């Protein structure tokens with residue numbers, strides 16, 4: 001049976017050391033099942049360390065994913081910036097290939113002056129180039145649903161992108177909520193899961209990659225991440241919808257308290 005596993009966005013706060021290896025040990029001690037390596041500013045991990053991280057994760061039966069650097073804009077008007085953006089995704093995918101990460105999550109970019117349609121066309125061309133360079137790598141590339149209306153990454157455009165190219169989405173349910181103010185009930189969460197399944201197939205619905213946290217938002221969308229207890233995000237109903245639809249995959253917690261909210265979600269999910 002499919003099922004969700006839960007993990008942290010980066011090294012848990014209660015880890016003895018701020019290293020990926022210590023972080024994996026702590027994730028396992030806590031009884032969680034996954035960790036996302038956060039390459040926030042740049043991809044600095046070399047092959048030797050990536051291999052060690054992959055071995056440790058395998059030994060602890062943990063699932064790994066990678067968040068590519070934030071500074072990526074495949075919609076930039078500047079070809080050099082687009083090339084640098086492609087390189088950041090390719091570099092992250094190379095490390096992911098070394099360490100056996102299942103998924104590489106990235107932020108696609110900002111519409112800027114472009115219409116959503118023009119941005120879409122540009123993103124397709126840029127991602128084709130990325131996919132040509134990462135064809136030999138095993139991780140799945142996943143553009144993320146983003147939380148600001150200025151960002152490329154609405155659910156529908158990502159599903160279309162994932163139908164056209166060999167990609168899968170990273171569904172950030174908190175971003176989806178922040179972007180629209182909606183998507184906060186059992187029916188809406190279930191509707192998103194059904195939409196993913198009808199667009200991309202049952203296999204995708206059993207191989208989800210989710211980001212979840214509490215979130216503060218305004219008219220333009222995301223402001224900042226919050227603890228689940230301090231936010232209006234209805235994670236309990238999301239957990240119920242995931243169980244109801246027999247969804248599978250990985251849910252990464254991006255709340256400021258990382259492992260505490262990851263454990264809260266895991267406990268809630270297992271009770272459903």
Ligand SMILES: [Zn+2]
Nearest residue numbers: 067105107144
């Ligand atoms: Zn992200």
